[in-house]
Amino acid sequence: MAEDTEKQKMLAGKQFHSRDKKLVKDKNNAIAFLKIFNQIENPYHIEDKLRGFLGGIGQNVKVGRNFDVTYGYNVFIGSNVSINRNCKFLDTGKIIIGDYCLIGPSVHFYTPSHPLDPQKRKDPVDKDLVTAEPISIEENVWIGGNVTVLPGVTIGQNSVIGAGSVVTKNVSPNVVVAGNPAKVIKQL
Secondary structure (H helix, E strand, O other): OOOOOOOHHHHHOEEEEOOOOHHHHHHHHHHHHHHHOOOOOOOOOOHHHHOOOOOOOOOOOEEOOEEOOOOOEEEEEOOOOOOOOEEEEEEEOEEEOOOOOEEOOEEEEEEEEOOOOOHHHHOOOOOOOEEEEEEEEEEEEEEOOOOEOOOEEEOOOOOOOOOOOEEOEEEEOOOOEEOOOOOEEOOO
């Protein structure tokens, strides 16, 4: 049996080397695409321009300026979604945004993680090792501005994430959470 490529390892959620030539090429392709995409003046029918670049995208999607992704092909956006300006999707793992979601400005989704062992981070071979855990935002979620969502988090449907929060753990459906780390402050 042939050994998995670094991209196959990444897509399977296994540890991989992030400086692999194919992955670096994929990152550079995303940078080139976004350089052109982020200059688009008309925010309507933006999903047509993102179709084929992202892993999947629904209808009636609006994306603000300075949209940023690592690869693009690991981002899946539902229908009737609004993503404000300056949002960053580190899509080493899958990032799934459900239908009817509102994403405030400067929201960051981080799926990758590096070794906790300080010796591995210094090692010339191991320093580029990365693992990733998917992020899932269920239907009808509102995420306020400047929120950070960490690897492996699922945010349940209809929930609201207060501005400036850092979401480190799963969020139940139908709640409001806020803070660092984000905690439930209200049931909906």
